[in-house]
Amino acid sequence: xxxxxxxxxxxxxxxxxxxxxxxxxxxxxxxxxxxxxxxxxxxxxxxxxxxxxxxxxxxxxxxxxxxxxxxxxxxxxxxxxxxxxxxxxxxxxxxxxxxxxxxxxxxxxxxxxxxxxxxxxxxxxxxxxxxxxxxxxxxxxxxxxxxxxxx
Amino acid sequence: xxxxxxxxxxxxxxxxxxxxxxxxxxxxxxxxxxxxxxxxxxxxxxxxxxxxxxxxxxxxxxxxxxxxxxxxxxxxxxxxxxxxxxxxxxxxxxxxxxxxxxxxxxxxxxxxxxxxxxxxxxxxxxxxxxxxxxxxxxxxxxxxxxxxxxx
DNA sequence: GTATACATTGACGCTTGCGTCAAGGTTACT
DNA sequence: AGTAACCTTGACGCAAGCGTCAATGTATAC
Numbered sequence: 001x002x003x004x005x006x007x008x009x010x011x012x013x014x015x016x017x018x019x020x021x022x023x024x025x026x027x028x029x030x031x032x033x034x035x036x037x038x039x040x041x042x043x044x045x046x047x048x049x050x051x052x053x054x055x056x057x058x059x060x061x062x063x064x065x066x067x068x069x070x071x072x073x074x075x076x077x078x079x080x081x082x083x084x085x086x087x088x089x090x091x092x093x094x095x096x097x098x099x100x101x102x103x104x105x106x107x108x109x110x111x112x113x114x115x116x117x118x119x120x121x122x123x124x125x126x127x128x129x130x131x132x133x134x135x136x137x138x139x140x141x142x143x144x145x146x147x148x149x150x151x
Numbered sequence: 152x153x154x155x156x157x158x159x160x161x162x163x164x165x166x167x168x169x170x171x172x173x174x175x176x177x178x179x180x181x182x183x184x185x186x187x188x189x190x191x192x193x194x195x196x197x198x199x200x201x202x203x204x205x206x207x208x209x210x211x212x213x214x215x216x217x218x219x220x221x222x223x224x225x226x227x228x229x230x231x232x233x234x235x236x237x238x239x240x241x242x243x244x245x246x247x248x249x250x251x252x253x254x255x256x257x258x259x260x261x262x263x264x265x266x267x268x269x270x271x272x273x274x275x276x277x278x279x280x281x282x283x284x285x286x287x288x289x290x291x292x293x294x295x296x297x298x299x300x301x302x
Numbered sequence: 303g304t305a306t307a308c309a310t311t312g313a314c315g316c317t318t319g320c321g322t323c324a325a326g327g328t329t330a331c332t
Numbered sequence: 333a334g335t336a337a338c339c340t341t342g343a344c345g346c347a348a349g350c351g352t353c354a355a356t357g358t359a360t361a362c
Contacts, residue, residue, distance in 0.1 A: 102291050
């Protein structure tokens with residue numbers, strides 16, 4: 001009940017917050033996807049609020065973009081590197097270095113956006129196909145004179 | 152070399168066309184996802200051109216929408232039912248029946264579109280997040296005076 | 303001190319989605 | 333007839349992604 005520090009969570013707390021199981025969290029740790037912020041003297045894992053966001057990121061990469069957990073790990077490592085870039089950026093006054101660090105971050109964002117865009121395009125094509133199909137169905141419904149009057 | 156019938160394919164031919172393996176095709180058959188059009192006297196599976204489209208459909212549902220093969224089977228069965236609806240539609244002059252059949256087809260298309268829409272929304276949110284991140288990076292690049300002059 | 307609910311580690315189990323292998327048959331070409 | 337490339341079925345193997353269990357430790361409340 002220390003008010004000035006972020007409340008730390010045990011594994012069950014985080015699991016409930018993120019809607020996964022403790023087993024999943026231990027598994028992700030073993031894969032290098034998500035490390036606890038600390039361990040208590042009894043060996044309990046302690047997580048901070050950042051873990052919740054990281055799990056959401058993992059979920060996105062896994063479920064929305066279809067990456068395996070191995071691939072997710074690589075992507076997160078790149079993103080971690082960008083975070084480190086950000087810290088180093090703030091820690092230097094070298095404009096050239098700063099620009100380099102920013103370009104790296106931009107390149108990573110570009111690559112990810114490309115993947116998202118490709119997936120969006122495939123889904124959009126599916127949506128268009130279904131919409132066309134529905135247009136044809138509507139037309140046929142009109143010829144039966146059934147339209148919206150029923151149901 | 153029969154010009155008037157669609158060329159039938161053996162399993163290796165279809166596998167190459169659809170970029171899967173013969174093993175995958177036998178597996179899909181065992182799951183009820185894709186049946187051969189016929190079998191030759193020697194037991195060879197024969198597929199027709201429709202199989203190519205069906206495999207593309209399976210790929211979409213699996214890779215773009217993230218369904219398991221069991222789920223894909225259920226969805227394809229619904230779509231097959233709609234095909235049957237279409238055949239029955241053409242085979243009746245009962246306007247009321249026709250309207251019913253069309254409404255069933257519309258309902259299925261609605262459900263699928265809903266799924267696609269949900270996935271699109273998630274990916275769009277990811278894309279927006281990344282675009283925002285890139286906007287911030289660009290702003291920082293401007294303060295270093297590095298912009299586009301390099302690279 | 304006790305009870306309860308949580309935690310720890312290690313390991314086996316299960317499902318999914320195939321890859322690969324063995325043993326043999328079929329087809330088409332030479 | 334021989335050969336090569338394809339095919340068949342059945343079955344084991346593998347990786348991924350956890351679920352579940354056993355045996356035990358930890359923390360908190362009573």
